[in-house]
Amino acid sequence: MDSTTIKEVAKIAKVAVSTVSRVINDHPDVKAETKQKVLKVIKRLGYRPHSGARQLVRETSETICFIMSNRDVINPFHSRILFGVEKYARSVAHSVIFLEFDYPPHVPPDELVLPRIIWERGAVDGLVLAGTNYPNFVRAVKALGIPFVLFGSNVVGRLAMNDLDSVWLDHRGGAQQATEYLIKLGHKKIWFAGELSLPWGRACHQGYASAMRESGLETKALDKQKTESLFEFGSRCGAEIAAGSDTASAVLAGDDHIALGILAGLDRGGRKVPDDVSVVGFDYIEQFDYLPLPLTTLRVLKEQVGEELARMLFERLANPKARPMRSVIPTELMIRKSTAPPGGVNSDIPLAPGSESAEQDPQVSRL
Amino acid sequence: MDSTTIKEVAKIAKVAVSTVSRVINDHPDVKAETKQKVLKVIKRLGYRPHSGARQLVRETSETICFIMSNRDVINPFHSRILFGVEKYARSVAHSVIFLEFDYPPHVPPDELVLPRIIWERGAVDGLVLAGTNYPNFVRAVKALGIPFVLFGSNVVGRLAMNDLDSVWLDHRGGAQQATEYLIKLGHKKIWFAGELSLPWGRACHQGYASAMRESGLETKALDKQKTESLFEFGSRCGAEIAAGSDTASAVLAGDDHIALGILAGLDRGGRKVPDDVSVVGFDYIEQFDYLPLPLTTLRVLKEQVGEELARMLFERLANPKARPMRSVIPTELMIRKSTAPPGGVNSDIPLAPGSESAEQDPQVSRL
DNA sequence: CTGAAAGCGCTTACAG
DNA sequence: CTGAAAGCGCTTACAG
Secondary structure, three states: OOOOOOOHHHHHHHOOOOHHHHHHOOOOOOOOOOHHHHHHHHHOOOOOHHHHHHHHHHOOOOOOEEEEEEEOOOHHHHHHHHHHHHHHHHHHOOOOEEEEEEOOOOOOOOHHOOOHHOOOOOOEEEEEEEOOOOOOHHHHHHHHOEEEEHHHHHEOOOOOOOOEEEEEEHHHHHHHHHHHHHHHOOOOOEEEEOOOOOOHHHHHHHHHHHHHHHOOOOOOEEOOOOOOOHHHHHHHHHHHHHOOOOOOEEEEOOOHHHHHEEEHHHHHHHEEEEEEOOOOOOOOHHHHHHOOOOOOOEEHHHHHHHHHHHHHHHHHHHHHOOOOOOOOOOOEEEEOOOOHHHHHHHOOOOOOOOOOOOOEEEEEEEE | OOOOHHHHHHHOOOOOOOHHHHHHHHHOOOOOHHHHHHHHHHHOOOOEEEEEHHHOOOOOOOOEEEEEEOOOOOHHHHHHHHHHHHHHHHHOOOOOEEEEEOOOOOOOOOHHOOHHHHHHEEOOOOOEEEEOOOOOHHHHHHOOOEEEEEEEHEOOOOOOOOOEEEEEEEEEHHHHHHHHHHHHHHHOOOOEEEEOHHHHHHHHHHHHHHHHOOOOOOOOOEEEEOOHHHHHHHHHHHHHHHHHHOOEEEEOOHHHHHHHHHHHHHHHOOOOOOOOOOOEOOOOOOHHHHOOOOOOOEOOHHHHHHHHHHHHHHHHHOOOOOOEEEEOOEEEEOOOOOOOHHHHHOOOOOOOOOOOOOOOOOEEEOO
């Protein structure tokens, strides 16, 4: 029905197919008159060039693929990253294929069955690997020879990152900044509650520990079990803090959901926030604005992560031989109502640096 | 580097290209021995067939496109629909291109500049139109002749739906069920708070009004202004209810965010929920589980909407001549803590029908 | 079961 | 500025 080809357009317009091709590709060397004539026929016939034929003959599909690996739960976090990728891709006239891909971590790279769309040649120009990834898949993609950029913060397992393009969230820096802020408020007994078996949990802990060490303070970390939910873990932490005598006056949580659990546990234990205990979350979640007590938290600019992933991929495509790149997206300390000096005095502590900053530029480095 | 073609494989394996083609397409008429020989060469050379060449010569790209139109805010709602679409597409070995597309409502269809990926022929086999759409774009897509399915609930403006494939959320039925539940609890003064200028707001209101009418009760609707946020609107409603003397004992909100605002407004006005006023939301939002008072609300199965959109599209692709289809996805009444009989007595009111049901089948009809 | 050849719908040197 | 021709990498009748 609508399968008009360039040949038919050429015949009806009484020109050669090459002329029609020049017209649809906006080639400058076409007489204005001829161009108008051809355009009219194209419009009349409803001609649309065939995508596959173009891909075959050009070197590009003008499409990239966003792979969300091993998404085990509905994850607004990663969909925001996707939106950022799509936004950037659109700005450079590319399309994004969205693919979920689940795979076991322990299958050797050459035994992984890759999705058709990335296995076939020419369907996509490059890949963004997001979601939770393991080394085997990253190696399999590498073996394919297709350009890709990796969201590094969510890679579980040992993988050499120095020869890869990657974008990271600054969990470490964020946690450090938050801890320094708590210290500046006057807190000494500051605990960390997070998932130390996961890389981003460890990164948070490192930032926390580093800030504590610099101030000569003792660290204490509460570790999440695999079996409990973030909220349950938080509640447990809150209960523990509420019960103890020589207990924390402030906690840094590795996630907003943990922080909410802590609030609940403290509340059940009869402790007030922020008067008795200060709580800081991680990864500002807009929906939690409706909570009675707005959390002090580290805001994560998810769309910026996506845009940076895409930007880096296109830079790689433009420059295949360049050295590997690494980019770190800063977090933003949002000081709200769940933190106060020990004792809950409402003194005029100045905001920590960066807390009022707008979107910051990522820190990009050549490796 | 990795641009091995079928020709090279054929030459090295000492067979014809047609034989290689049969092997990679799992054609049955290949001697096992030959197949093994070819497979070995393919593996050794890292041969991957070219996607564009296949598209050109086959009739399908095995790709569909999910278009999210005019998304003005970060919208977890529509990303969940996308996930459902991708899930179904993957189950039938197709890829999904994710495209955001913003357009003005008043440009005539033939003047809209369509995204390259849907304008080119053969790049995608069909389209899912989600997000907020206006008639002009739907008509432009129709003129393209490419099969598509429309998320009908979010279409703003007058558009004949009878000759289109569409999937709908049962706003009307859900609102009716929720209202009937409130009536059964014993409420008489039940108000509705929603956005009547939008089609889904009107649909909710219709269901509400219909249930009220059947019980001979008077309706009262509070309408959201364009300028206020959902939460602000809700707060205003809550304040109005708290202030009045001849006031509502229950409210049905057209959205969970409105319901939260109502809670806040009532609280500020000194009214207790559910003792003084019952509140029902719409579109269960998981994150709100952490609120002190879990909302009674209508759960919307967003991924199911997506899966149904995709299912319908593939049905259309398999059967281009079939009559237009329409499918309605039911909502699910979740009874929690924000509703009670008037006066707040904790009597043993039975659950409303459907409140405990698992995922229901959509209601599909041929038009 | 296998091969030689035509053809899918474009773009791109190459002539003129 | 325009046209004729080659070629991109596959698949698919058609022969054998």
